[in-house]
Amino acid sequence: MAVAGSLRTCEHLLAEESPDFYRVLTGSGVRYDVVCEECVGKPLLTVCEGCADRAGDGGENLGWKGTPEIRHEDRFVAGTVRAESWDVRPLNERCLAPLPHGWLALTESGLVDQAGFVCEAELEVDQAEPHQRRKPLLALHTSADGRYAAVCVDNGSRAVVLDLSTKAVVLEVDRGTYRSEWTPYPLAFLPGDRVVAATAWSVLDVFALPSGERLTEREAKGTGAFHGRLTPSPGGRWLLDDRWVWSPEGQVRAIDLETWHADGGEPIGTCLAQRAYAWDQPVAWVSDDLVAVQRIGEDDEAMLDGVQLFELPGGRRQGVFAGPAGPMWGHKGLLYVCGADGLEVWDPLSGTRIGLVPGFRPTAHRGGTFVSLNDGVLDSFSVD
Template identity: 45%
Template structure:
């Protein structure tokens, strides 16, 4: 039962929750935690949303740019600009837009699952050499060399329940050049050399041949930690339940072949996945949606990526989000929000600005023949 003060709440049985003035008892932390862990919890009441808005500061620029991304997931950062996926193909945006050309990804029929519409998405490597064009809630994708426009790797995660998750793909920076992590099946991730498409993680994962390392899990969106050592995974397992994971990429690339099959579970969220998530810092992740089951509260749960425990939560954020130097940035329906996770409060807002891409504290909105950018002072 939410008290209306931030996300503070009392723990009540259903019968007491129906009373106008239930009698509350004090309990020690251990008893409270056990009761909470054993309960099938839902929310009642309304949380308090803390807003301590101040001037955003930073720098704004707006330039003419007659380039139209296919959707809100089709703009991605480059070291000195942006890359857009348009109806004509990839376009590099720095000064004058530079067409790179179409990308050969097998077409897929229109589809929708639980309100999530199948469509294209775009990712770029940190050095700006490569891009991945994939079909979210679909099967196929491709890695492209942006200098030549050539496809270096065709992606196929097969079609078993592919319509339930975003396409799992992410770039990792390595000393010898960028690597790309991508799903090659519903329950399997692999690492490839982005330049050559060479598989670097050959192993056996089938239940028949290697039951010890079989993983009954549907991989979804991937988000590397700031250092790239850990991979945050959004996915689900039967019954179904959303299960965000932390995968040790450093150990995987160092030779621990089955690291992806033994990720650390960060939460158990009934029927809840395909929600925005972000890294606050190297050890803390933000998962959008507060609770253990649908319907969830609009807001963020902070999780310790190394210890599988909730370390905070605050109400309010709803929309695409990014972490940068300890703050959380959210593209909400009304505009752009800056949140301080330590205080659990919104500390800045820009009405009408709805960026869809981020690079090191710089946020970009591309549409209506203009490119609008805000750069943080942090």
């Protein structure tokens, strides 16, 4: 017996050779009908689950029509607001990073914390080739304990790791120039004085710090994917890798670090989302096993602003809701998004925006404190 579904479609999309189609939003969350151009606005059929899976097979998704339901139930966001004088100028928005009790900036003179100059950090930005579509930029990362900092060339080929306690470079890595312009430099600090970084376009390695010893010594064969931005889970078990692969497509994959350590080889990971021409999208950890990935759809030209939620292990999609668009962080089960109107607070379980800090657009986060640094003033908002 066929199981009744909730998808509505037109008879043309049930044919063996179906025409191109639109996803027509119904106004209830992100629910939609699948409709060919001829039948937009006409009565539709409610089909069984099997037919719903086949609707539109053979046709091209032409994008979305209509408007999703974006849920706003804003209430007062309790927090502490501060403005401190800090007369430094980060090189760009990627050059401000957290320390356990403060912040570190990468400036023209080097690394500077709120007490003053820390050390030099010499790394030249790769010169953009004529074919490059993404400008190389320096980016700053810090370890959770504040001992180490990494300076990377995003959309470039090289990175260095410094021990801030000795002011010495303890690791230099280079992934080569092959298509390096397409992704931020893949590097992230891990628990236990370790760092994971790309050592070729399709190879990740883990190093011990401060020795720089490679802990993943093996014959590197690569994954066939271009590694991208790396985002560790709060507990340190998982690592998100925002890759791109030919043709090109973006793939957000979750690597189980324990499994990789036990099995060796190259980390394949669990694919959470795969989208044509869409990668380097905002992601955040809601918890140790729940991931939020921005944008809804399968193609960069036919996507909605919003969030998809994926559960680990397994990678099953647990929810989807419209609205969030911008840099995103997770904190105590909520999502904080730097949106057009300020810092938005979203409840991912209900898919509802529950608060807004108007006009505040942070670029860095540490444990519930969000900061921006402009014109010599460090503005911060700490969630109560």
